[in-house]
Amino acid sequence: MSDLTRLGAAEMARLLRDGELSSVELTQAHLDRIEAVDGAVHAFLQTLPEAALAQAQAADAARAAGEDLPALAGVPIAVKDVLATKGLRTTCGSRILENWIPAYDATVVRKLRQAHLPVLGKTNMDEFAMGSSTEHSAFGPTRNPWDLERIPGGSGGGSAAAVGAFEAPLALGSDTGGSIRQPAAVTGTVGVKPTYGAVSRYGLVAMASSLDQVGPVARNVLDTALLHELIGGHDPKDQTSLNEPVARAVDAARLGLGGDVKGLRVGIVRELGGRGYQRGVLDRFDEALGELRSLGASVREISCPSFRYALPAYYLIMPSEASSNLARFDAMRYGLRVDPQTGPVTAETVMGATRAAGFGAEVKRRIILGTYALSAGYYDAYYGSAQKVRTLIQQDFENAWEQVDVLVSPTSPTTAFKLGEKLDDPLAMYLADVATIPVNLAGIPGMSVPCGLAEDRLPVGFQILAPARADAFLYQVGGALEAALEAKWGAPLLARAPGLPQGPSRTEGGVK
Ligand code: GLN
Numbered sequence: 001m002s003d004l005t006r007l008g009a010a011e012m013a014r015l016l017r018d019g020e021l022s023s024v025e026l027t028q029a030h031l032d033r034i035e036a037v038d039g040a041v042h043a044f045l046q047t048l049p050e051a052a053l054a055q056a057q058a059a060d061a062a063r064a065a066g067e068d069l070p071a072l073a074g075v076p077i078a079v080k081d082v083l084a085t086k087g088l089r090t091t092c093g094s095r096i097l098e099n100w101i102p103a104y105d106a107t108v109v110r111k112l113r114q115a116h117l118p119v120l121g122k123t124n125m126d127e128f129a130m131g132s133s134t135e136h137s138a139f140g141p142t143r144n145p146w147d148l149e150r151i152p153g154g155s156g157g158g159s160a161a162a163v164g165a166f167e168a169p170l171a172l173g174s175d176t177g178g179s180i181r182q183p184a185a186v187t188g189t190v191g192v193k194p195t196y197g198a199v200s201r202y203g204l205v206a207m208a209s210s211l212d213q214v215g216p217v218a219r220n221v222l223d224t225a226l227l228h229e230l231i232g233g234h235d236p237k238d239q240t241s242l243n244e245p246v247a248r249a250v251d252a253a254r255l256g257l258g259g260d261v262k263g264l265r266v267g268i269v270r271e272l273g274g275r276g277y278q279r280g281v282l283d284r285f286d287e288a289l290g291e292l293r294s295l296g297a298s299v300r301e302i303s304c305p306s307f308r309y310a311l312p313a314y315y316l317i318m319p320s321e322a323s324s325n326l327a328r329f330d331a332m333r334y335g336l337r338v339d340p341q342t343g344p345v346t347a348e349t350v351m352g353a354t355r356a357a358g359f360g361a362e363v364k365r366r367i368i369l370g371t372y373a374l375s376a377g378y379y380d381a382y383y384g385s386a387q388k389v390r391t392l393i394q395q396d397f398e399n400a401w402e403q404v405d406v407l408v409s410p411t412s413p414t415t416a417f418k419l420g421e422k423l424d425d426p427l428a429m430y431l432a433d434v435a436t437i438p439v440n441l442a443g444i445p446g447m448s449v450p451c452g453l454a455e456d457r458l459p460v461g462f463q464i465l466a467p468a469r470a471d472a473f474l475y476q477v478g479g480a481l482e483a484a485l486e487a488k489w490g491a492p493l494l495a496r497a498p499g500l501p502q503g504p505s506r507t508e509g510g511v512k
Contacts, residue, residue: 004029009075009169009223016063016074023056023063023074027118030076034120034167037500042142043152043162045081046089047121052076059116071250072226073116078168080159081122082129083214084203085109092205093127093137093155096329096336096358106203107238108172108214108231115230120168123158127360128326129179129207131155132432135423136362143419144187146458146497150416153183153432159217160187165500170227171217176207177314178412178436180215181448185411185461188450188493190224190478191217193436195468196443197242199228200235208321209240211314211440219494221449221478222257225249228471244469252472256479262296264477267404271307272435272463277413280454285410288451288462291484292477302404304396309389310438315430316373316386317441323370326363329355365426394442401467406477409435411448411461439465447474449481450493459493 004012004026015021031049038044059074084090084102086109091097105113112119126136134142134157142157144150145165152161159171160183173180175193184191192215199214206212216227232246268289273282293299331337331354332347338357340349359367373382400407412432422429439446445468448461462481466473486492 005033005166005169007169008220009072009218010226012075012169013072013226023059023116023118024053026074027052027056027076027120030120030168037165038167040143040148040500041145041161041165041167042140043123043158043165043167044078044121045091045093045124045139045158048088048119051088052118052120055113055116055118059118062116070115070230072170072230074118075170076118076120076168077112078120078123078159078162078171079109079112080125080156080171080173082125082174082205083109083172084205085119085122088122090122090205091139092129093125093139094358094360094363095138096354098138098336100335102203104203107200107235109203111231117170123156123162123171125158126155127363128205128322129155129174129176130322130362130366132178132182132429133417133419133422134158135419136360138360141419144416145500146188147416150418150458151186153186153412153416155179156183156217160184160189160191163187163189163217163219164494164497169218170223172214172231173217174204174212174214175440176211177318177440178433180217181436181446181461181463182412182432184217184448186416186459188459188497189217189219190221190447190449191215192224192228192447192474193439193445194228194232194247194471195242195445197240198247198445198471199232200238200241202235202237206325208318209325210321211318213440220492221475221482222250222253224447225253225475242469247471249472249475252475253479256476257483259295259480259483261292261477261480264297264406265404266292266297266299266477267302267400267407268299269307269407269409270301270303271305272409276431277410278415278454280456281410281412281414281460284452284454284460285462288481288485289408291481291488295480295484300404302400302407304393304400304438306389306392306396307438310393310441311430311434313386313389313393314437314441315369316382317390319366319370320373320383321370323367323374326367329358331355362426390441393438397442397444397467405466406473407465409463411435411463415454415456415458415460435463444468445471445474447478449478451481451485452493453496
C-alpha cells in the first residue's frame with residue numbers, strides 16, 4: 001500500500017483491525033517519512049525507531065493473540081518533549097534538562113503504552129513551553145511544513161509540524177495559553193485543549209499549574225476525538241484531575257460529521273476579531289460561519305468585555321506560577337549543574353551559574369517578571385489584580401453560556417509569520433495568543449479546526465469554545481465544519497500543502 005502516512009488515524013486503525021496492515025509496516029512508513037523530511041522540518045528532538053518498532057511488534061502480537069484492543073492500538077504517535085517518558089530523555093526544549101532521564105512515565109504516556117500506540121519520538125517546543133513560534137527551543141526551531149521559512153507556531157510547534165508534515169498521524173501537546181491551538185491553526189491541523197482537569201497533568205513538566213492542560217493534535221476532528229478519549233479520565237496522581245467520565249468526543253464528532261448542528265446556538269466573540277486581525281483570517285472565519293448557518297445553527301454576536309485584559313492578566317499569572325515552578329531547577333537534585341568560574345563554590349553560586357547557563361532569555365524574562373509580580377509590596381497590585389481579572393473573564397463566559405452553546409473566533413490573528421520576525425519583540429510574540437488565552441484563564445475547553453487558506457496561501461484556524469465539561473460540543477461543531485468545508489474543497493486542507501523537499505536525514509540541530 002502506498003503512502004500510508006497520508007491516511008487519518010481512524011482509517012489506519014480500521015486497516016489494522018481488518019488485518020490489511022500491520023503496526024510494524026505502519027510505524028516503519030512513518031519512520032521512513034521522518035528520515036526523509038525531518039532534516040528540513042525539525043519537528044523531532046529525538047526519534048525512537050527501535051523502541052517504536054518493538055511497541056509495534058507487541059501491538060501486532062497482541063492482535064494476533066485475539067486480545068481486545070483499544071481503538072487506536074498500533075497507530076504511531078509523537079509526544080511533546082514536555083511529557084515525562086521513563087528511561088527516555090525529556091528536555092522540555094531546555095539546556096537545563098538536556099540530559100534528564102525521568103524514572104517514570106507521565107500518566108498520558110502510560111496510557112499510550114498500555115493501549116499499544118508506538119511512540120515515534122519526542123517533539124520540539126519552545127523552552128518550558130514559553131513561546132508562540134518554537135524559536136525559543138534551545139535546540140533550534142521547527143519549520144512550518146507549508147513554508148519552511150515560517151514558524152509552525154508554539155510552544156508545541158514540533159507536534160503540529162510532525163502531524164502536518166505526515167511524520168505522525170497523531171501527537172500530544174500541552175496548552176497553557178494556546179500552545180496546542182495556535183500551532184494547529186498555523187499548520188492546518190486540528191488541536192484541542194480539553195477542560196482543565198479532564199486530562200491528567202501527572203508527568204507534564206509544570207509551566208503554570210493552574211493553566212496547563214494536555215491535549216490531542218491530529219489531521220482531522222475524529223482523530224483528535226479518539227485520542228482525547230484515550231488520554232482523558234480521572235487520575236488520583238493529579239490533585240486537580242476531575243473525577244468524572246471522559247467526554248463522549250467520538251460520538252459527538254460523528255454527529256457533527258453527519259452535519260448535525262441544527263438548532264445549536266453559536267456566539268461570535270465580538271472582542272476577538274477586527275482590528276489587528278489579518279484580512280484573510282477574518283474572511284475565512286466569516287465563510288466558515290456561513291457553513292454553520294447553512295447547517296441550521298443560529299449565529300449571534302456576544303460581547304466579552306473583560307477579554308481586553310486577558311493578555312496582561314495572563315502575563316502576570318503565568319510568569320508568577322512559572323517562577324515558582326521553575327525554582328526546582330536548583331542544580332542539586334537533577335538536571336544541569338554548572339560550577340562558577342571564579343570565587344567560592346556554594347549552593348547559591350552553583351545555583352546561579354547553573355540557571356544563568358541553563359535557561360534561555362525568554363525563560364529568564366518570565367522568571368524575573370513572575371518574581372517581581374509576587375514580591376512583597378507588589379503582590380496585590382500585580383498578581384492580585386490579575387486574579388480579579390481572571391474572575392471577570394470567567395463571568396464573561398458564564399454570561400455567554402446563558403445565551404449560546406459555543407463561542408467562536410479566529411484561533412490566531414495572523415497566519416504563520418516568518419522565522420525571526422517577532423524574535424526581538426516579546427510583546428508582538430505574546431499577541432499571537434490574544435484569542436487563545438481567555439480559555440486557559442477560565443479552565444474551559446477549546447479547539448482549533450482548519451477553515452481554509454488566507455490571501456498568503458497559508459492555513460487559518462477556526463476556534464470553538466465550550467463550557468467546562470462540555471468538550472463534546474467542540475467535536476460536534478468542529479466535525480460539522482470540517483465535513484462542510486471538505487465537501488466544498490473536495491479534499492482535506494492538508495491535501496493542498498505544498499510537497500516538502502526530500503531533505504537529508506536529520507543529522508544536526510537537535511539533541512541526539
Ligand atoms: N504562547 C504562550 C506563552 O508563551 C502560551 C504557551 C503555552 O500554551 N504553553 O506563554
